[in-house]
Amino acid sequence: MRLDENWIRAHLPKELAGQPIDFFACDYLDGLTVMQEGERGGDDVVVYRAKSEEDLRWWQLEQVCRFIKEPNPPARKSWRYVRDHAEDGKWLYIERGNYDYNAIEDPRLYGFERFLRVLHYGFPRDRWESKVREHTCLMNYWYKEPHWDYDRKQLCFIEVSDSKEHDGDGVEEPRPGSVIRIID
Numbered sequence: 011m012r013l014d015e016n017w018i019r020a021h022l023p024k025e026l027a028g029q030p031i032d033f034f035a036c037d038y039l040d041g042l043t044v045m046q047e048g049e050r051g052g053d054d055v056v057v058y059r060a061k062s063e064e065d066l067r068w069w070q071l072e073q074v075c076r077f078i079k080e081p082n083p084p085a086r087k088s089w090r091y092v093r094d095h096a097e098d099g100k101w102l103y104i105e106r107g108n109y110d111y112n113a114i115e116d117p118r119l120y121g122f123e124r125f126l127r128v129l130h131y132g133f134p135r136d137r138w139e140s141k142v143r144e145h146t147c148l149m150n151y152w153y154k155e156p157h158w159d160y161d162r163k164q165l166c167f168i169e170v171s172d173s174k175e176h177d178g179d180g181v182e183e184p185r186p187g188s189v190i191r192i193i194d
Contacts, residue, residue: 012039013031013032013034013070014067014070015031017067018031018067018070018071018074019031020132021071021131021132021133022071022074022075022078022128022131022132023128023131026078026079026080026128029078029079031074031078033073033074033076033077034070034073037057039066042059042060042061042062042063042065042066043056043058043059043060044056044057044058044059044060044066044069045057068133068134068137071129071132071133072129072133072141075125075128075129075132076125078128080124080127080128091103091104091105091106091184091189092104092105092106094190094191100188101184101188102188102189102190103184103188103189103190104189104190104191104192104193105184105189105191105192105193106192106193106194107192107193107194108194116149118148118149119149119167122145122148122149122167123165123166123167125141125145126138126141126142126145126160126165127165129141130165142160142162145160146158146159146160146167149167153171153173154173155171155173156170156171156173157169157170157171157173158170
């Protein structure tokens, strides 16, 4: 797939501009349509239909921002509950008395924050805001009330409620009596 490499690098933060950006190994262009080679002789698949050359560049930048690595990732967050050990096939937890976040570890959090931070550098304001809203909805999917919001100044997700994840599909919440000690 042809990339306007100079344009993409110009829209990345300086500390990321020298990293490899070709994440399109099995993709090719058919006009303005991004196609992906079929799996094991299967039909090729449409990945994205661009409206214009500019739209295609923005889509390519978004894909690069999804996979590019940050040189200095932020420190890991502190979580309220930490697995300690299992007894009779059930986890027992340690609870932090002082904690920054009121949620079980969500593996999407760091990736979403990194993605939105990198996009913030080069995306037009309205396109970036659309991605922030989209990812905030994804972060709140398992909550009855919105639990996460996005701090546009600090470029990170913040908790805005004490809402707990709702049960279903294996979402983990410590069951009553499974917190064995409190630290901090």
